[in-house]
Amino acid sequence: MEERRNITDPKALRALAHPLRWKLIEFVGREGTATATQCAQETGESVANCSYHLNLLAKYDYVEQAEGGQGREKPWRLVHQGQSISDVGMDKESELAAQAASGAFLDYALAQIKERSLTAHLEPDEWRLVLGISNNTDYMTPAEVQEIVDTVRTLLDKFGERRADPSLRPEGSRPVTMLLSSTVAPQQP
Template sequence: MVDEKRDITDPKALRALAHPLRWQLLDFLSREGSATATQCAQESGESVASCSYHLNMLAKYDYVVQAEGGKGREKPWRLARQTTRFTDVGLDTEGAVAANAASGAFLEYTLNQIRERHLAVTGAPAEWRNALGVDNTNDFLTVEEVIAFREEVRALMDRYRGRREDPAARPDGARSVNLFFSTTVAPDKS
């Protein structure tokens, strides 16, 4: 990877993420390490031309870069970095709107993926069905406690990150598992 992390504040770069297919492409590259537009089309069900266009848009804003190997139109792409973060905090109105559009596209893609995988798990082996699921709770925490909790969960999620780029580090039977974590707060009614 080029850089480990990147915080995005540029509205144009944020708007580049405001498309569910781009999130799907980023997710696929994260799982596979690298892929061509043709492989992305096979994964997404979109045309090669559409995937190529969206990969080039992601490259324009430094989310993906050309990977080693390939020739001509069959150039592989890879993520430019492991972690891309953004928030609307501290941004002007244009930036905040762009960050919210990017978040909306991410949530649309991710929640659809969760729904599809949840429905498809019925055909999985029993041990996978027992391991997977959805947990939910409503508790009362302070801002500091939420921040600490998120950091702890991120540390747990990061424990397995090295397996993405090093297939040899994956134990037998390991599969790509999406770990989606979200914290939200009820509106202040005071």
Template sequence: MAEFRMREHTDPQALRALAHPLRMKLLQELALRGPATATELAERLGDTAPNCSWHLRQLAKYGYVEDAPGGQGRQRPWRFVPAGNRWGTPGEAPEITAAGDAVSEVMLQYELAELQSWQERRSKHDANWRAAAFLNQSITWLTPEELDEIGAQIQDLLLRHLDRLADPELRPENARPVRMLAWGIPAEH
């Protein structure tokens, strides 16, 4: 795996830039399908080029996307900047907490919609993909240190092939995009 960059969020504005459904879709399109212009993205997402362009500039302002080689002006392509995003440290400013909550809400709604979409269309997919897809749920008793260790292990697994987003040459022949989401949160008891 290539060197992985993690964004440690301390600026609520940079974090809040992610808290928009269209921006989540733009990031996904660029991550999965590669560089594209605002016009191309608008066509794919059923939006307008000026609106997509404005949201792309907001994402670029905080380093989530950047100019891709080739093109200029309205034909300027954008590309995804692969990196993780981390926030939620103890003692963080309330503004970061609020921005993180907003991002988490948008991200969770987006991912749940994607899971529901998979559930509706899974019978149309190859048997190997249906068998490989999974949904796990568990509850157990852990210490904060154990939960932290499990979280680090899951993060390592989720990020193991992140370099394939930026470099299509690294993708095996039968590979396709796979959504992965995990959380470990204390349950009320």
């Protein structure tokens, strides 16, 4: 599996502007490989719909066919460990496509966070103690924000090999989603 991918092509960005496609990317990444049938069971969508969206994701190099299977029972795997989306320095079409892809991702991620936080009380105490939402508002420069992002990414990359190789996952480990969001208040005139 290749490292993170910086997406700049407007068509590839628009392919991510659909909430089901983010669910499929997350599920295939979590499982290592998954068929359209498995994706349908996970998402509650039809096998045909999942197959369509997996093929569209493959067209733009997000997933690819893995070994084995036929038809809708062929397994898919991620091509890249993650995607980076930015609208900086892009033409207007790419900028709008990046915003649509980012919006679809945020809708998906925030719904997942909300759903999981509402069911966190069902988890054992050892998990409940380490889960949650934290919020800070501090005054920083762009360079300081970049330092934080780089530090967090370095920490998370330490566990990256476990995504692609289940044999590296320690006993008791589970998929944990970390969402780092940095926003800045609008500049006052």
